[in-house]
Amino acid sequence: MFRSFYKIALLLGLALFTTSGWTAVLKANQGVFISQVRQAINGPKQNQERINSAALALQQAFKAHTKHVLYSPSCSSVDCLAGPKIQGYSYYVSPQFVFWDNQAANGAGQKDVPELKIAIYDVASRQVIATQIISSGSSSVMIGGSHTEHELLSGSVKAAIDAFYKDPS
Numbered sequence: 001m002f003r004s005f006y007k008i009a010l011l012l013g014l015a016l017f018t019t020s021g022w023t024a025v026l027k028a029n030q031g032v033f034i035s036q037v038r039q040a041i042n043g044p045k046q047n048q049e050r051i052n053s054a055a056l057a058l059q060q061a062f063k064a065h066t067k068h069v070l071y072s073p074s075c076s077s078v079d080c081l082a083g084p085k086i087q088g089y090s091y092y093v094s095p096q097f098v099f100w101d102n103q104a105a106n107g108a109g110q111k112d113v114p115e116l117k118i119a120i121y122d123v124a125s126r127q128v129i130a131t132q133i134i135s136s137g138s139s140s141v142m143i144g145g146s147h148t149e150h151e152l153l154s155g156s157v158k159a160a161i162d163a164f165y166k167d168p169s
Contacts, residue, residue: 024120024130026164030090031068033123034058035075040099040114050097054116057154058095061161081126091129092121098133116157120164134160 037054039045055071062069072085081092097114120130134156 024164025167026065026091026120026130028065028165029068030066031088032062032066032070032091032093033075033080033086033089034062034069034071034093034095035077035080036073037116038076038094038096040097042099046097046114050114053153054095054097054157057157058093058118058161060154061158062093064158064162065165078121078126081121081123086123089123092123094119094121116153118160130164132160132164 034055037051037058055073059069059071068089070085070089072080075083075085078092078094080086086092095116095118098117099114116134118132118134119128121127122129134153
């Protein structure tokens with residue numbers, strides 16, 4: 001039931017954050033360090049093109065808010081928070097594909113589409129300050145015409161990242 005609520009909230013464009021009750025608003029012009037886009041724990045492996053597309057979409061989305069964005073494919077876990085590469089950055093982004101086994105879609109002949117989960121850490125405190133699962137098939141982001149998977153993912157990622165920089169008040 002929680003997963004259904006979460007997916008409905010995502011389709012409506014709502015940003016769901018950590019359960020601490022605190023909505024994270026990221027500060028513009030603060031450095032962002034993005035680790036390697038990891039494979040889903042369950043489900044099929046994603047091809048390198050999809051991983052590269054997700055990494056590029058994240059970089060472009062964050063670059064709209066800061067000039068200091070670094071994608072490091074050699075960093076693959078939160079252990080990077082302790083490394084020297086992270087110095088000078090305020091936020092650490094840990095992206096990973098997630099995969100829901102969508103029985104209804106499979107029965108209708110539709111493909112399962114993996115989603116991208118991002119966790120954003122405050123580098124100074126090493127605490128997660130926000131999380132979100134981004135669906136590349138959200139009709140609320142790209143309407144009309146046919147779009148490539150990269151365009152859909154890029155638009156969805158941009159909308160999600162932009163929401164992190166908006167003050168909800």
